[in-house]
Amino acid sequence: MKTYALVFQGTAYTSKSPKEVEVLENYLFCVNDDGMIEMVIAPGDPAYRATQNTHEVRRLAEGQYLLPGFIDLHVHAPQWAQAGLALDVPLYEWLHTHTFPLESKFSDLEFAADVYDDLVGTLLANGTTTALYFATVHKEASLLLAEICANKGQRGLVGKVVMDDPEQNPEYYRDADTKTALAETEQFIREVKQLAESVKQGVYPVVTPRFIPSCTDEALQGLGELAARYDVHIQSHCSESDWAHEYVQKRFGKHDAAALHDFGLLGQKSVMAHCNFLDDEDADLFARTGTAIGHCPLSNAYFANGVLPLARWMDKGVEIGLGTDISAGYTPSLFDNARQAVISSRMLEDGVDTALPADRRGVPESRITIDEAFYLATAGGGESLSLPIGRLAEGYAWDVQIIDLTAGGMKLPVFGGGDSKRELFQRIMYLCRPEHIREVWVQGEMVHSRSR
Structure with missing residues (x-):
């Protein structure tokens, strides 16, 4: 027996x-x-x-x-220190007045340890057994987050964030230059892989351009090459808001999805957050490459300028899971985000502008059930990460x-x-x-x- x-x-x-x-x-x-x-x-x-x-x-x-256990596909780990703050201001103000100044503090490892230790424990208490984390530009603090996940028993996928474009990032918070950003990312990958050798549940390094506007072409190309060389996960933001979506079209003459693909950043181990402004061609590219969407329904309500047509992309075979997007999403609970996924889908189907007649107000066949939201929080997240979890x-x-x-x-x-x-x-x-x-x-x- x-x-x-x-x-x-x-x-x-x-x-x-x-x-x-x-x-x-x-x-x-x-x-x-x-x-x-x-x-x-x-x-x-x-x-x-x-x-x-x-x-x-x-x-x-x-x-x-x-x-x-729940699988959170999008967490900005340093932003736990501002959860519940400044959600009533425009995105630009939220980033430059609150978020970037906070993230710059993570050069202080003692401060980083306090925040990250509390965050990982809180997520575990909320049933999140696996989390895909954005850390900061600081390599040592990002490694510290991976070590805390390892010690507390959470399966952590951690990315040292790359923000190397001096025209788009504040001087006080960005990578020193492109060469440094790529070198530190490669060192980070090696160090997390070494850590993972002694971690039962697994910790994983993640190639992490913050989003296209924060990175130079050279950094995006180099990150795609590093991901291929080391066979690691990739995460970024994709077509999140009107501004971000339009910025990429002006810079490259194409959507985020196509631009990311050109740089080797889409694939079976790629998770792109938000994706509210994908079109059918973008979704087909995601389905074909195995790229997943990290759907963040609560934070989308604050900052994304639209509702993800979730049912439509699921029917196309795009892999999708849920994310809290701490702290643009105020809660660490994927229960809360599963509920909001259902609410948002119903609002998309029914429409919100009562000045329009009912038959022109919404998008038909957009709603999802709580069964589908549960799938996104569990099995959908596991499939998005290509791991046997969920x-x-x-x-x-x-x-x-x-x-x-x-x-x-x-x-x-x-x-x-x-x-x-x-x-x-x-x-x-x-x-x-x-x-x-x-x-x-x-x-x-x-x-x-x-x-x-």
Whole structure:
């Protein structure tokens, strides 16, 4: 009889497809020493009783359920220090009055350690087991973020940001020059890869041009070459707002997607944030190259000048996951962003200008369901990163949240025992708060727990 490192028994929710959530009621989940799910056993399977008899089984209590850990595809880690501030000002003011001055402080490693340690712990407490991070231009502080992820048990994908264009970036906060930006990025890649050799859950270096307007052509070309040479992930912003989208067209005579592709920055390991102004040709290019969208519905409402046509691009086969976009998105919770993804999609479909007649007001067939939003926060994020995460299925990492509907003082409004498991899933997705997340596990290791 096979011996497993961990065996959990309970009811779980996982994405069967982008549009459908599967309920695995009272299943056994068998986890090996590497933290991977080796067997998922249904009640009635002959192996079910045998496994129970030969292992110490962790049985979930009444009112507890398993969800995959969430995958956040867009976090500006230094901006955690300004979360909840200045969201009522224009983007230019937000960047130059608040954000860039804050990010410049991360040359101070003690300050960086305080912010990053708190952020990683907070994300874990909110059920985020994997995060794709923008750090700052500072190589040492960016490496520190990767080390904190490693030590706290979160799967972190971390990018040292490149901002080398002196015409677009403030003098007090940018790379010294293009040569330095590329050299430090290469050093950062090597150092994170070395760190990863001793990290069970994985940490990954990410090539990170902030966005096209912040980088020279030479930097963009060099970053594409580094990503290919070291086979690492790539992240940036793409066609986020009217200004950014128009800037790239004036500079290159083409959309962001085509320009990024020319520089070798689109591919199976690429995640581009926002992408609100893609057209069909851009989306086809994303689907063809395997480039993913990091959809940030809350921050889009503040700064993106539009709503992503999410359903349309999903139907085209574009890989999409969710991001918080801290701090343009004020909350560290992907529960909140999953809810907002549904809200924004409904507003796009129904329209918002009541001066127009109903049949001209919105974009038909734009709304998504909470099942689809859950997929974006879990399996969609894993597929976007080309990693075996985001599903409670064989061959995937044991990255889970244990949700407790009866958390002290925070009981969800479930009465009379009449809810089906499908209805309980909807309540979890719409009403769950950090207080309901009893435990968080990453790669078979418990990284967060909360008492009643």
